[in-house]
Amino acid sequence: MECSRSVASAIQPYAYYFSSIHILLSLTAFLGNSLILVALSKESSLHPPSKVLYSCLATTDLLVGLVVHPLAVIHFMSYIHEDWGRCRWTKHAAFISGYALCLVSLLTMTAISVDRLLALLLGLRYRQIVTVKRIHVISTTFWIANGVVALCQSLNYHIIFWYGFLVTMSCLMISFASYTKIFRALSHHCTQIQDHAQQSPSQPNALNIALYRKAVYSTLWVQLALFVCYLPSCIVIVLYTLGKISATHLDVIGTLTGVLVSFNSTLNPFLYCWKISEVRQAVKQTLRQALCCL
Numbered sequence: 001m002e003c004s005r006s007v008a009s010a011i012q013p014y015a016y017y018f019s020s021i022h023i024l025l026s027l028t029a030f031l032g033n034s035l036i037l038v039a040l041s042k043e044s045s046l047h048p049p050s051k052v053l054y055s056c057l058a059t060t061d062l063l064v065g066l067v068v069h070p071l072a073v074i075h076f077m078s079y080i081h082e083d084w085g086r087c088r089w090t091k092h093a094a095f096i097s098g099y100a101l102c103l104v105s106l107l108t109m110t111a112i113s114v115d116r117l118l119a120l121l122l123g124l125r126y127r128q129i130v131t132v133k134r135i136h137v138i139s140t141t142f143w144i145a146n147g148v149v150a151l152c153q154s155l156n157y158h159i160i161f162w163y164g165f166l167v168t169m170s171c172l173m174i175s176f177a178s179y180t181k182i183f184r185a186l187s188h189h190c191t192q193i194q195d196h197a198q199q200s201p202s203q204p205n206a207l208n209i210a211l212y213r214k215a216v217y218s219t220l221w222v223q224l225a226l227f228v229c230y231l232p233s234c235i236v237i238v239l240y241t242l243g244k245i246s247a248t249h250l251d252v253i254g255t256l257t258g259v260l261v262s263f264n265s266t267l268n269p270f271l272y273c274w275k276i277s278e279v280r281q282a283v284k285q286t287l288r289q290a291l292c293c294l
Contacts, residue, residue: 003078003079003084003087003088003091004084005082011076011079011252011255012079012080014252014255015076015077015079015080016076016080018072018076018255018259019072019073019076019077021259022069022070022072022073022076022259022262023069023073025065025069025259025262025263025265025266026065026066026069026070026073027065028065028266029061029062029064029065029069029262029265029266030062030065030066032061032266032268032269032270033058033059033061033062033065033265033268033269034062035269035283035286035287036054036058036268036269036272036273036279036283037055037058037059037062038286039279039282039283039285039286040054040055040058040279040282041055042282042285042286043278043279043282045278046278046279047119047127047130048132049115049130049131049132049134049135050112050115052132052135052136052139053108053111053112053115053135053139054112054272054279056104056108056139056142057105057108057109057112057222057268058268058269058272060101060104060105060108060265061105061264061265061266061268061269062265063097063101064098064101064262064265065265065266067097067101068094068097068098068101068262069262071090071093071094071097072090072094072258072262074086074090075087075090075091075094078090092153092154095150095153096150096151096153097150098258098261098262099146099149099150099153099160099164100143100146100147100149100150102230102261103142103146103149103150103164103167103168104142104143104146105226105264106167106168106171106226106230107142107146107167107171108139108142109171109175109219109222109223109226110170110171110174110175110178111135111138111139111142112219112222112223113174113175113178113179113219113223114174114178115130116178116182116212116215116216116219117178117181117182118130119212120181120182120185120212121181121185149163161237161241164237165238168230168234172227175223179216179220179223182216183216186209186213186216189209214277215276217275218275218276221271221274221275222268222271222272222275225264225267225268225271226264226268229260229261229263229264229267230261230264232256232257232260233254233257233258233260233261236250236253236254236257240254
Protein backbone atom coordinates (compact mmCIF):
# COMPACT_ATOMS: atom_id res chain seq x y z
CA MET A 1 0.00 0.00 0.00
CA GLU A 2 1.19 3.47 -0.83
CA CYS A 3 1.69 5.98 1.95
CA SER A 4 -0.42 8.90 0.79
CA ARG A 5 -3.58 10.75 1.72
CA SER A 6 -5.51 9.19 -1.16
CA VAL A 7 -4.78 5.70 0.13
CA ALA A 8 -5.31 6.79 3.72
CA SER A 9 -8.84 7.92 2.92
CA ALA A 10 -9.67 4.37 1.82
CA ILE A 11 -7.85 2.65 4.69
CA GLN A 12 -8.74 4.88 7.65
CA PRO A 13 -12.33 3.62 8.09
CA TYR A 14 -11.00 0.09 8.54
CA ALA A 15 -7.67 0.82 10.24
CA TYR A 16 -8.84 0.17 13.80
CA TYR A 17 -10.61 -2.98 12.70
CA PHE A 18 -7.55 -4.43 10.97
CA SER A 19 -5.30 -3.34 13.82
CA SER A 20 -7.48 -5.21 16.30
CA ILE A 21 -7.33 -8.34 14.16
CA HIS A 22 -3.54 -8.15 13.95
CA ILE A 23 -3.24 -7.65 17.71
CA LEU A 24 -5.40 -10.70 18.34
CA LEU A 25 -3.50 -12.82 15.80
CA SER A 26 -0.20 -11.61 17.23
CA LEU A 27 -1.12 -12.81 20.71
CA THR A 28 -2.49 -16.16 19.55
CA ALA A 29 0.45 -16.82 17.22
CA PHE A 30 2.96 -15.96 19.93
CA LEU A 31 1.32 -17.97 22.70
CA GLY A 32 0.40 -20.94 20.52
CA ASN A 33 3.77 -21.35 18.85
CA SER A 34 5.69 -20.70 22.07
CA LEU A 35 3.75 -23.55 23.61
CA ILE A 36 4.48 -25.77 20.61
CA LEU A 37 8.21 -25.04 20.78
CA VAL A 38 8.32 -25.87 24.48
CA ALA A 39 6.35 -29.06 23.85
CA LEU A 40 8.64 -30.10 20.98
CA SER A 41 11.70 -29.59 23.15
CA LYS A 42 10.24 -32.10 25.63
CA GLU A 43 8.93 -34.56 23.05
CA SER A 44 11.26 -37.54 22.52
CA SER A 45 9.18 -39.94 20.42
CA LEU A 46 9.39 -37.87 17.23
CA HIS A 47 12.39 -38.52 15.00
CA PRO A 48 14.89 -35.69 15.75
CA PRO A 49 15.17 -34.39 12.13
CA SER A 50 11.37 -34.25 11.88
CA LYS A 51 11.27 -32.41 15.19
CA VAL A 52 13.79 -29.88 13.87
CA LEU A 53 11.60 -29.20 10.83
CA TYR A 54 8.48 -28.73 12.93
CA SER A 55 10.44 -26.48 15.28
CA CYS A 56 11.60 -24.41 12.31
CA LEU A 57 8.02 -24.07 11.12
CA ALA A 58 6.82 -23.08 14.59
CA THR A 59 9.66 -20.55 14.84
CA THR A 60 8.59 -18.83 11.63
CA ASP A 61 5.02 -18.68 12.92
CA LEU A 62 6.26 -17.32 16.25
CA LEU A 63 8.19 -14.56 14.47
CA VAL A 64 5.09 -13.67 12.48
CA GLY A 65 3.39 -13.01 15.80
CA LEU A 66 6.36 -11.12 17.23
CA VAL A 67 7.37 -9.08 14.17
CA VAL A 68 4.92 -9.02 11.28
CA HIS A 69 1.70 -8.43 13.21
CA PRO A 70 3.09 -5.58 15.38
CA LEU A 71 4.52 -3.92 12.27
CA ALA A 72 1.12 -4.21 10.60
CA VAL A 73 -0.55 -2.56 13.59
CA ILE A 74 1.93 0.33 13.53
CA HIS A 75 1.44 0.62 9.78
CA PHE A 76 -2.34 0.94 10.05
CA MET A 77 -2.03 3.44 12.88
CA SER A 78 0.27 5.55 10.70
CA TYR A 79 -2.60 6.00 8.25
CA ILE A 80 -4.84 7.29 11.01
CA HIS A 81 -2.22 9.77 12.22
CA GLU A 82 -1.00 10.45 8.66
CA ASP A 83 2.58 9.80 9.69
CA TRP A 84 4.02 9.04 6.26
CA GLY A 85 7.57 8.46 7.45
CA ARG A 86 6.46 5.75 9.86
CA CYS A 87 4.10 4.43 7.22
CA ARG A 88 6.94 3.89 4.74
CA TRP A 89 9.40 2.16 7.03
CA THR A 90 6.77 -0.14 8.54
CA LYS A 91 5.57 -0.98 5.04
CA HIS A 92 9.06 -2.05 3.97
CA ALA A 93 9.85 -3.80 7.25
CA ALA A 94 6.57 -5.73 7.25
CA PHE A 95 7.03 -6.76 3.64
CA ILE A 96 10.64 -7.91 4.08
CA SER A 97 9.93 -9.89 7.24
CA GLY A 98 6.64 -11.30 5.98
CA TYR A 99 8.08 -12.26 2.60
CA ALA A 100 11.05 -14.07 4.12
CA LEU A 101 9.01 -15.86 6.79
CA CYS A 102 6.34 -16.98 4.33
CA LEU A 103 8.89 -18.52 1.98
CA VAL A 104 10.74 -20.19 4.86
CA SER A 105 7.43 -21.70 5.99
CA LEU A 106 6.66 -22.88 2.47
CA LEU A 107 10.10 -24.43 2.00
CA THR A 108 9.97 -26.06 5.43
CA MET A 109 6.61 -27.65 4.68
CA THR A 110 8.04 -28.94 1.41
CA ALA A 111 11.02 -30.34 3.29
CA ILE A 112 8.62 -32.11 5.66
CA SER A 113 6.83 -33.74 2.73
CA VAL A 114 10.16 -34.88 1.26
CA ASP A 115 11.19 -36.12 4.71
CA ARG A 116 8.06 -38.29 4.88
CA LEU A 117 8.80 -39.66 1.40
CA LEU A 118 12.40 -40.48 2.31
CA ALA A 119 11.22 -42.26 5.44
CA LEU A 120 9.18 -44.54 3.19
CA LEU A 121 11.74 -45.06 0.44
CA LEU A 122 14.92 -45.40 2.49
CA GLY A 123 13.60 -47.73 5.15
CA LEU A 124 16.33 -48.60 7.64
CA ARG A 125 18.78 -46.24 5.92
CA TYR A 126 16.54 -43.25 6.70
CA ARG A 127 18.05 -42.55 10.12
CA GLN A 128 21.56 -42.75 8.68
CA ILE A 129 20.93 -40.40 5.74
CA VAL A 130 18.43 -37.93 7.20
CA THR A 131 20.36 -36.57 10.18
CA VAL A 132 19.84 -33.61 12.47
CA LYS A 133 23.01 -31.94 11.18
CA ARG A 134 21.84 -32.09 7.57
CA ILE A 135 18.40 -30.79 8.48
CA HIS A 136 19.99 -27.89 10.37
CA VAL A 137 22.08 -27.04 7.30
CA ILE A 138 19.00 -27.11 5.06
CA SER A 139 16.96 -24.99 7.48
CA THR A 140 19.76 -22.45 7.85
CA THR A 141 20.01 -22.22 4.07
CA PHE A 142 16.29 -21.49 3.88
CA TRP A 143 16.61 -18.64 6.37
CA ILE A 144 19.71 -17.05 4.82
CA ALA A 145 18.61 -17.32 1.18
CA ASN A 146 15.13 -15.92 1.74
CA GLY A 147 16.38 -13.20 4.06
CA VAL A 148 18.87 -12.00 1.44
CA VAL A 149 16.29 -12.05 -1.35
CA ALA A 150 13.75 -10.21 0.81
CA LEU A 151 16.27 -7.43 1.36
CA CYS A 152 16.40 -6.96 -2.43
CA GLN A 153 12.87 -5.55 -2.27
CA SER A 154 14.15 -1.99 -2.36
CA LEU A 155 16.40 -2.76 -5.33
CA ASN A 156 14.14 -4.51 -7.80
CA TYR A 157 10.58 -5.74 -7.25
CA HIS A 158 10.86 -8.15 -10.18
CA ILE A 159 13.65 -10.07 -8.43
CA ILE A 160 11.55 -10.91 -5.40
CA PHE A 161 8.45 -11.54 -7.51
CA TRP A 162 10.08 -14.09 -9.80
CA TYR A 163 12.06 -15.66 -6.98
CA GLY A 164 8.90 -16.03 -4.92
CA PHE A 165 7.00 -17.35 -7.93
CA LEU A 166 9.66 -19.94 -8.77
CA VAL A 167 10.04 -21.06 -5.15
CA THR A 168 6.28 -21.34 -4.68
CA MET A 169 5.75 -23.33 -7.88
CA SER A 170 8.72 -25.58 -7.12
CA CYS A 171 7.44 -26.25 -3.61
CA LEU A 172 3.96 -27.06 -4.88
CA MET A 173 5.28 -29.48 -7.50
CA ILE A 174 7.70 -31.18 -5.10
CA SER A 175 5.05 -31.53 -2.40
CA PHE A 176 2.49 -32.84 -4.87
CA ALA A 177 4.98 -35.35 -6.28
CA SER A 178 6.03 -36.44 -2.80
CA TYR A 179 2.51 -37.07 -1.53
CA THR A 180 1.51 -38.74 -4.79
CA LYS A 181 4.44 -41.12 -4.46
CA ILE A 182 3.64 -41.73 -0.79
CA PHE A 183 -0.02 -42.59 -1.35
CA ARG A 184 0.80 -44.81 -4.31
CA ALA A 185 3.30 -46.71 -2.19
CA LEU A 186 0.80 -47.03 0.66
CA SER A 187 -1.86 -48.25 -1.76
CA HIS A 188 0.59 -50.80 -3.16
CA HIS A 189 1.38 -51.93 0.37
CA CYS A 190 -2.30 -52.45 1.16
CA THR A 191 -2.71 -54.44 -2.05
CA GLN A 192 0.19 -56.68 -1.09
CA ILE A 193 -1.36 -57.34 2.30
CA GLN A 194 -4.68 -58.26 0.70
CA ASP A 195 -2.98 -60.54 -1.82
CA HIS A 196 -1.12 -62.33 0.97
CA ALA A 197 -3.87 -62.33 3.55
CA GLN A 198 -3.03 -65.87 4.52
CA GLN A 199 0.46 -64.70 5.47
CA SER A 200 -0.31 -62.33 8.31
CA PRO A 201 2.27 -59.54 8.49
CA SER A 202 4.22 -59.13 11.66
CA GLN A 203 2.67 -56.84 14.22
CA PRO A 204 5.63 -54.38 14.35
CA ASN A 205 5.47 -53.83 10.58
CA ALA A 206 1.70 -53.28 10.62
CA LEU A 207 2.11 -50.86 13.50
CA ASN A 208 4.86 -48.94 11.70
CA ILE A 209 2.74 -48.55 8.58
CA ALA A 210 -0.21 -47.37 10.65
CA LEU A 211 1.93 -44.81 12.45
CA TYR A 212 3.52 -43.70 9.20
CA ARG A 213 0.14 -43.23 7.53
CA LYS A 214 -1.03 -41.18 10.50
CA ALA A 215 2.09 -38.99 10.34
CA VAL A 216 1.59 -38.41 6.62
CA TYR A 217 -2.01 -37.33 7.07
CA SER A 218 -0.96 -35.00 9.89
CA THR A 219 1.61 -33.22 7.74
CA LEU A 220 -0.82 -33.13 4.83
CA TRP A 221 -3.38 -31.27 6.95
CA VAL A 222 -0.78 -28.65 7.86
CA GLN A 223 0.28 -28.34 4.22
CA LEU A 224 -3.31 -27.96 3.01
CA ALA A 225 -3.95 -25.26 5.62
CA LEU A 226 -0.90 -23.35 4.41
CA PHE A 227 -2.03 -23.72 0.80
CA VAL A 228 -5.55 -22.44 1.55
CA CYS A 229 -4.22 -19.45 3.51
CA TYR A 230 -1.57 -18.51 0.95
CA LEU A 231 -3.46 -19.10 -2.30
CA PRO A 232 -5.64 -15.94 -2.34
CA SER A 233 -2.63 -13.71 -1.70
CA CYS A 234 -0.64 -15.40 -4.46
CA ILE A 235 -3.50 -14.91 -6.90
CA VAL A 236 -3.80 -11.22 -6.00
CA ILE A 237 -0.05 -10.65 -6.42
CA VAL A 238 -0.03 -12.33 -9.82
CA LEU A 239 -3.08 -10.40 -11.01
CA TYR A 240 -1.59 -7.11 -9.83
CA THR A 241 1.71 -7.85 -11.55
CA LEU A 242 -0.18 -8.60 -14.76
CA GLY A 243 -2.08 -5.34 -14.43
CA LYS A 244 -5.46 -6.97 -13.82
CA ILE A 245 -5.95 -5.25 -10.45
CA SER A 246 -5.61 -1.53 -9.88
CA ALA A 247 -3.52 -0.12 -7.05
CA THR A 248 -6.68 1.19 -5.37
CA HIS A 249 -8.30 -2.25 -5.27
CA LEU A 250 -5.00 -3.83 -4.25
CA ASP A 251 -4.96 -1.79 -1.03
CA VAL A 252 -8.13 -3.40 0.29
CA ILE A 253 -7.86 -6.84 -1.31
CA GLY A 254 -4.18 -7.16 -0.43
CA THR A 255 -4.91 -6.26 3.18
CA LEU A 256 -7.59 -8.95 3.44
CA THR A 257 -5.47 -11.67 1.85
CA GLY A 258 -2.51 -10.61 4.00
CA VAL A 259 -4.59 -11.20 7.13
CA LEU A 260 -5.46 -14.67 5.84
CA VAL A 261 -1.77 -15.46 5.26
CA SER A 262 -0.83 -14.38 8.77
CA PHE A 263 -3.78 -16.34 10.19
CA ASN A 264 -1.93 -19.50 9.17
CA SER A 265 0.58 -18.83 11.96
CA THR A 266 -2.25 -18.94 14.49
CA LEU A 267 -3.90 -21.96 12.89
CA ASN A 268 -0.84 -24.22 12.82
CA PRO A 269 -0.50 -24.79 16.59
CA PHE A 270 -4.10 -25.99 16.71
CA LEU A 271 -3.43 -28.35 13.81
CA TYR A 272 -0.35 -29.75 15.55
CA CYS A 273 -2.35 -30.46 18.69
CA TRP A 274 -5.27 -31.89 16.75
CA LYS A 275 -3.44 -34.13 14.31
CA ILE A 276 -0.14 -35.03 16.02
CA SER A 277 -0.82 -37.05 19.17
CA GLU A 278 2.78 -36.78 20.43
CA VAL A 279 2.65 -32.99 20.29
CA ARG A 280 -0.81 -32.96 21.85
CA GLN A 281 0.36 -35.00 24.83
CA ALA A 282 3.46 -32.83 25.25
CA VAL A 283 1.32 -29.67 25.15
CA LYS A 284 -1.05 -31.08 27.78
CA GLN A 285 1.88 -31.95 30.00
CA THR A 286 3.39 -28.49 29.56
CA LEU A 287 0.09 -26.81 30.40
CA ARG A 288 -0.37 -28.97 33.50
CA GLN A 289 3.12 -28.09 34.69
CA ALA A 290 2.50 -24.39 34.04
CA LEU A 291 -0.80 -24.45 35.94
CA CYS A 292 0.81 -26.24 38.87
CA CYS A 293 3.39 -23.47 39.13
CA LEU A 294 0.73 -20.77 39.42
